[in-house]
Amino acid sequence: MVLLLRASTCTLIARHVPLLSSARLQHRRSLFFAAKTFSRSASSAASKRARSHVHASIVQAGGITISREDVVKEDDPTNNVPDSVFWKLGLQLHRRDDHPLGILKNEIYKFFEDKFPGKYQKFDDLSPIVSVTSNFDDVLVPPDHVSRRYNDTYYINSDTVLRTHTSAHQAQKLREGCTHFLVTGDVYRRDSIDATHYPVFHQMEGFRVFSPAEWDASGMDGTSFALQDLKETLEGLAKRLFGDVETRWVDTYFPFTNPSIELEIFFQGNWLEVLGCGVTEPAILENNGRAGTVAWAFGLGLERLAMVLFDIPDIRLFWSSDLRFTSQFKAGQLGIKFKPFSKFPPCYKDISFWISDSFTENNLCEVVRGIAGDLAEEVKLIDSFTNKKGMTSNCFRIAYRSMERSLTDDEINNLQARVREEVPGKLQVTLR
Numbered sequence: 001m002v003l004l005l006r007a008s009t010c011t012l013i014a015r016h017v018p019l020l021s022s023a024r025l026q027h028r029r030s031l032f033f034a035a036k037t038f039s040r041s042a043s044s045a046a047s048k049r050a051r052s053h054v055h056a057s058i059v060q061a062g063g064i065t066i067s068r069e070d071v072v073k074e075d076d077p078t079n080n081v082p083d084s085v086f087w088k089l090g091l092q093l094h095r096r097d098d099h100p101l102g103i104l105k106n107e108i109y110k111f112f113e114d115k116f117p118g119k120y121q122k123f124d125d126l127s128p129i130v131s132v133t134s135n136f137d138d139v140l141v142p143p144d145h146v147s148r149r150y151n152d153t154y155y156i157n158s159d160t161v162l163r164t165h166t167s168a169h170q171a172q173k174l175r176e177g178c179t180h181f182l183v184t185g186d187v188y189r190r191d192s193i194d195a196t197h198y199p200v201f202h203q204m205e206g207f208r209v210f211s212p213a214e215w216d217a218s219g220m221d222g223t224s225f226a227l228q229d230l231k232e233t234l235e236g237l238a239k240r241l242f243g244d245v246e247t248r249w250v251d252t253y254f255p256f257t258n259p260s261i262e263l264e265i266f267f268q269g270n271w272l273e274v275l276g277c278g279v280t281e282p283a284i285l286e287n288n289g290r291a292g293t294v295a296w297a298f299g300l301g302l303e304r305l306a307m308v309l310f311d312i313p314d315i316r317l318f319w320s321s322d323l324r325f326t327s328q329f330k331a332g333q334l335g336i337k338f339k340p341f342s343k344f345p346p347c348y349k350d351i352s353f354w355i356s357d358s359f360t361e362n363n364l365c366e367v368v369r370g371i372a373g374d375l376a377e378e379v380k381l382i383d384s385f386t387n388k389k390g391m392t393s394n395c396f397r398i399a400y401r402s403m404e405r406s407l408t409d410d411e412i413n414n415l416q417a418r419v420r421e422e423v424p425g426k427l428q429v430t431l432r
């Protein structure tokens with residue numbers, strides 16, 4: 001039987017904005033990834049070759065120096081961070097004023113500055129290495145929530161992760177006394193490979209605390225007051241970014257807000273989710289020195305918005321240092337439409353294997369990215385069947401394509417050979 005629907009189609013929806021929207025996450029693949037099954041000690045000469053590329057083994061982020069050894073620990077079963085992700089840590093695309101993500105960040109800053117001059121504190125250089133407590137517990141993510149799994153999150157060790165969302169900084173900023181803030185940063189999630197998924201992307205978190213005096217005068221209760229203010233603020237932001245668009249609110253679930261809603265905009269014939277938000281759970285305010293107040297929070301995905309605003313067709317392009325990409329954008333200019341400079345054909349290679357219980361598509365994608373890096377455009381399940389003995393075979397089609405140049409047959413065959421070499425040992429599957 002041919003499985004036409006990708007098992008991870010739903011991850012695509014869950015990934016973009018509402019990481020923790022549980023209604024959607026219930027659809028996520030629930031295969032549990034035990035750290036042990038992704039043994040890096042089996043790491044072959046191939047990954048050593050990858051490491052010897054001329055990449056810095058030290059990066060700067062969040063005001064600290066991070067060395068490769070701090071983040072990538074091949075022999076530690078509680079660590080699942082690959083080199084390819086470590087190298088992204090110091091890049092901070094959102095801090096480049098002439099990069100689409102930086103241009104968008106600055107435009108959102110301007111919106112808040114125009115509406116509330118001097119009110120919002122802005123942070124865009126907080127370290128992406130955070131505790132499990134900050135990333136999950138402080139924002140009330142239940143202990144058994146799917147987003148905590150090794151299959152979904154990059155763990156440096158069992159207590160420390162690469163932040164999966166900018167909500168990881170909410171509690172800390174509240175404790176520091178902030179009441180109006182915007183936190184922009186790179187966030188990290190293990191995921192599938194296609195034009196809209198990349199293990200690193202960027203979010204902006206917004207947070208605003210209200211004191212009782214602010215809602216008392218309105219005659220509304222605090223929650224209704226905050227919700228109304230949140231909607232007005234974000235509808236205003238959507239209009240500023242997209243022009244006079246139609247918007248709608250959709251109910252959802254996040255552990256840290258109640259009610260929780262998503263904003264969708266009608267764009268090019270479709271409703272598009274642009275952000276998740278809601279009224280902050282009172283426990284977060286109480287636990288962090290703000291009992292008796294009410295607050296709202298939102299989190300928006302910058303790539304998602306920028307792909308639409310700048311007509312950028314593939315998420316890998318954000319990471320391109322090719323001048324034909326970078327030179328098309330100018331600081332302060334939101335409306336520029338990207339003109340594709342190449343249409344090199346993709347090359348497809350299939351790989352089939354008998355899977356084991358611990359197999360997950362995210363782990364396969366990690367191996368492929370480790371070898372092919374940004375040349376991997378898509379990994380797609382194209383066939384799956386179970387034989388009479390109960391063994392299940394999967395066939396994945398890998399699309400290799402460079403955004404910048406033609407790839408040679410030799411180069412692709414070599415990449416595919418390395419994938420075939422590493423997959424059995426790393427994923428405990430048997431090639432067919």
Ligand code: PHE
Nearest residue numbers: 017018019165276277298299
């Ligand atoms: N942290 C959520 C996500 O990554 C977004 C969000 C932020 C939702 C703040 C509500 C409030 O999907």
